[in-house]
Amino acid sequence: MKKITKKNNLQVNFSKRRSGLFKKASELCTLCGVEVAIVVFSPAGKVFSFGHPQVESTIDRFLTRSPSVHNFNASYNVVEAHRDANIRELNAHLAQLVDILEVEKRKGQALDEVRKAGQRQWWWQAPIDELGSSELQLLRNALQELKMNVEKQADLLQAAVECSNCWPILAPSGIGSSGLGSEGNNEMHTSSPLHKFDQSLYFDF
Amino acid sequence: MKKITKKNNLQVNFSKRRSGLFKKASELCTLCGVEVAIVVFSPAGKVFSFGHPQVESTIDRFLTRSPSVHNFNASYNVVEAHRDANIRELNAHLAQLVDILEVEKRKGQALDEVRKAGQRQWWWQAPIDELGSSELQLLRNALQELKMNVEKQADLLQAAVECSNCWPILAPSGIGSSGLGSEGNNEMHTSSPLHKFDQSLYFDF
DNA sequence: AAAGCTATCCTTAGCTC
DNA sequence: AGAGCTAAGGATAGCTT
Numbered sequence: 001m002k003k004i005t006k007k008n009n010l011q012v013n014f015s016k017r018r019s020g021l022f023k024k025a026s027e028l029c030t031l032c033g034v035e036v037a038i039v040v041f042s043p044a045g046k047v048f049s050f051g052h053p054q055v056e057s058t059i060d061r062f063l064t065r066s067p068s069v070h071n072f073n074a075s076y077n078v079v080e081a082h083r084d085a086n087i088r089e090l091n092a093h094l095a096q097l098v099d100i101l102e103v104e105k106r107k108g109q110a111l112d113e114v115r116k117a118g119q120r121q122w123w124w125q126a127p128i129d130e131l132g133s134s135e136l137q138l139l140r141n142a143l144q145e146l147k148m149n150v151e152k153q154a155d156l157l158q159a160a161v162e163c164s165n166c167w168p169i170l171a172p173s174g175i176g177s178s179g180l181g182s183e184g185n186n187e188m189h190t191s192s193p194l195h196k197f198d199q200s201l202y203f204d205f
Numbered sequence: 206m207k208k209i210t211k212k213n214n215l216q217v218n219f220s221k222r223r224s225g226l227f228k229k230a231s232e233l234c235t236l237c238g239v240e241v242a243i244v245v246f247s248p249a250g251k252v253f254s255f256g257h258p259q260v261e262s263t264i265d266r267f268l269t270r271s272p273s274v275h276n277f278n279a280s281y282n283v284v285e286a287h288r289d290a291n292i293r294e295l296n297a298h299l300a301q302l303v304d305i306l307e308v309e310k311r312k313g314q315a316l317d318e319v320r321k322a323g324q325r326q327w328w329w330q331a332p333i334d335e336l337g338s339s340e341l342q343l344l345r346n347a348l349q350e351l352k353m354n355v356e357k358q359a360d361l362l363q364a365a366v367e368c369s370n371c372w373p374i375l376a377p378s379g380i381g382s383s384g385l386g387s388e389g390n391n392e393m394h395t396s397s398p399l400h401k402f403d404q405s406l407y408f409d410f
Numbered sequence: 411a412a413a414g415c416t417a418t419c420c421t422t423a424g425c426t427c
Numbered sequence: 428a429g430a431g432c433t434a435a436g437g438a439t440a441g442c443t444t
Contacts, residue, residue, distance in 0.1 A: 032248055
């Protein structure tokens with residue numbers, strides 16, 4: 001379940017679900033006879049509210065954490081005490097959040113480092129035009145080395161081809177890779193890109 | 206639909222519907238990205254609340270937008286207004302922190318996923334003494350398979366060099382991949398990327 | 411008290427008007 | 428905009444464990 005992106009649908013959806021929510025709340029009030037307040041801000045910033053018996057009284061009861069708030073003849077000492085308690089509560093919440101935030105920030109920094117490292121380790125997977133000149137140099141060297149290896153392989157087979165006369169039973173099952181090395185090339189380029197390890201390049205076979 | 210009279214059922218029912226209501230609200234937030242606050246007092250007088258991004262900040266936004274709320278209490282004066290301003294200030298700070306926290310949390314989750322994925326995909330990159338016995342077993346099997354494939358490949362070439370005399374036109378059709386070495390290679394490459402393991406595990410062609 | 415189950419009823423996304 | 432429709436999936440009352 002994700003945020004609706006289509007702005008058209010968003011409004012309709014919000015409207016439907018808001019009324020659904022309010023209906024559920026009203027059912028809860030009817031069935032259980034409880035006090036409820038709901039405040040919703042629409043995507044457009046418009047405010048909608050539902051309350052039983054009243055939004056304001058319920059919110060006030062919540063803010064002061066005091067059921068007797070409705071009796072406004074009550075002394076304000078009580079209310080003020082509650083408000084101070086509320087501020088202390090908020091401060092505690094704040095301190096807690098700051099703590100969590102520190103942890104999360106550290107995690108975030110670690111993530112950033114991982115990402116940077118990832119970029120460093122797999123730079124050759126980036127589009128060529130995003131590579132720096134030193135990286136291009138490395139890549140060029142790697143490709144040259146690759147070419148040499150392919151040629152070596154080709155030479156071996158070439159030798160075999162030139163010397164061979166009779167080919168025993170081996171023929172039907174064939175041989176590792178073709179003599180011309182093209183297949184080796186393809187295989188290497190498609191299925192096994194160059195893998196870098198500890199600053200030195202090497203290849204799969 | 207009427208108020209439930211059975212006190213036994215009332216509590217269960219309230220609990221179920223309250224969570225249903227909060228779930229609906231959370232869905233509304235997810236789908237529409239809106240600000241919501243819900244306050245419910247249970248039949249027993251206990252307070253439950255739901256808010257996105259925070260109950261207090263949303264309520265505060267509501268109260269700020271509806272100053273008339275405060276007017277229903279004639280005794281609301283400058284002193285209380287000042288206190289409320291303090292609370293609003295704290296709430297603003299809180300909301301800000303909560304926003305940052307959301308971002309950091311998402312980063313943290315991403316980091317955790319990267320770590321998990323890393324552990325799954327690249328466990329063999331860890332120092333050997335950090336591998337469990339089952340992983341060591343896997344690694345040993347992979348190395349044995351690799352060794353066998355190398356030997357087969359070598360034997361093939363050896364045989365070719367030693368026996369071959371004439372080479373009937375390098376079959377354009379049949380050479381591709383052999384039944385033995387090459388197939389084994391492919392399998393091994395896809396299922397066991399040994400090339401990533403260790404500096405010492407490097408095989409030339 | 412809390413979790414799981416199920417038949418029943420409700421909600422809703424996407425659509426049309 | 429908003430109302431109506433419908434298939435598909437969701438919520439829940441009452442029950443058991």
